[in-house]
Amino acid sequence: MKNIKVRYFAAYREETGVGFETITTGANSPAELFAECATKHEGLQSYSAALVAINDEMSDWNAALSEGDEVLFFPPVAGG
Amino acid sequence: MKNIKVRYFAAYREETGVGFETITTGANSPAELFAECATKHEGLQSYSAALVAINDEMSDWNAALSEGDEVLFFPPVAGG
């Protein structure tokens, strides 16, 4: 189990009702972590078209997570 | 024979040494008139890529000329 800091932005922050939380998790990737967060926060939907960053670097949904990482969940940006 | 006012611009004005002249001519079109002016002013070259206007309207080189018309010879514009 790892301690991971999670930050939610914009629509995700409003849907979860929190901007920041620390989670103790067995998730190995942002994708697994997002799925776990979605079971906890029912407003959180699929992450398709969303972006993820780890420790202020844009990341892949299947990247590895390490103890103490900060994971940023970005809903799709406004575009046009 | 018709009396035609002729105006030269930019390079044409410098090449002919005049900005304006009145010509009594048998020319039936701006093309014929330009050829006549080129025999008079040796600096005046081919009108390919040049533009012509009659009485402040853009014109075709083969348009008809009438007594008293003012013909404007425009060298090629600066472009790019």
Next chain:
Amino acid sequence: MKHFEITSQAIDPDAFRKQLLDPACGAYVQFDGWVRNHNEGQSVLRLEYEVYEPLAVKEGQSIIDEAIERFGVTNACGVHRSGLLELSDVAVVVGVSSPHRDAAFAACRYIIDETKARLPIWKKEYYENGQAEWVNCKHCGHREHG
């Protein structure tokens, strides 16, 4: 010169433009994004940009660098607002100077397109009917809106 900035203050497009003046450049292209009074049939009263600034600045700078390299332009800059904006406020400005206009147009277009697609910036619109919505959420499977 900072090439890409996020600001919570009103953007001055004229001051922005002046920092790009260059006697080696014959062409300057600027794009302004203005707050528009309508979107998808709704009357918009104002809007709010939420920006995650550390990554927005980093990614904005990457986009500027890409444009300079790809199109060979001389100078390029961008600035994007955060916070609450009113109608006709300037939301974003991109400027590019270059010896010739082909490259300046292409680079300016590239920067604004990439900026809108890649920066962690979210827009919430406030409507005349009292509702508010995170724009584009409707296209990504979210049913709930603030």
Next chain:
Amino acid sequence: MKHFEITSQAIDPDAFRKQLLDPACGAYVQFDGWVRNHNEGQSVLRLEYEVYEPLAVKEGQSIIDEAIERFGVTNACGVHRSGLLELSDVAVVVGVSSPHRDAAFAACRYIIDETKARLPIWKKEYYENGQAEWVNCKHCGHREHG
């Protein structure tokens, strides 16, 4: 609003831009043509625009009308200098506002391209070596230059 003007006075791009502000428009694209310090390998010190104003204004207005009709933009304007200009002076400005940026970019590009191709405006460059030349005459068969 006059849509196309010729002026012998310095152009103020910011005042120009403000006349195009419109709360229905989310996009604004502006092109500035600046006096560049070089051309085809020569150092340029200053330049002079000769303009035949009656036709330049008429043709400029036609180009603006064409762009509005063809691209469906909301507002478009252009202004071009006449007379003597120094390095970095603004020679021409074109601005287009529109609900969306696709049309604004396309219309702005169209207007500046057509302006440079169709308006009776001639540019004389003054070089560091003391010579002066009507630009582009070399491409049209003239051997003599002022």
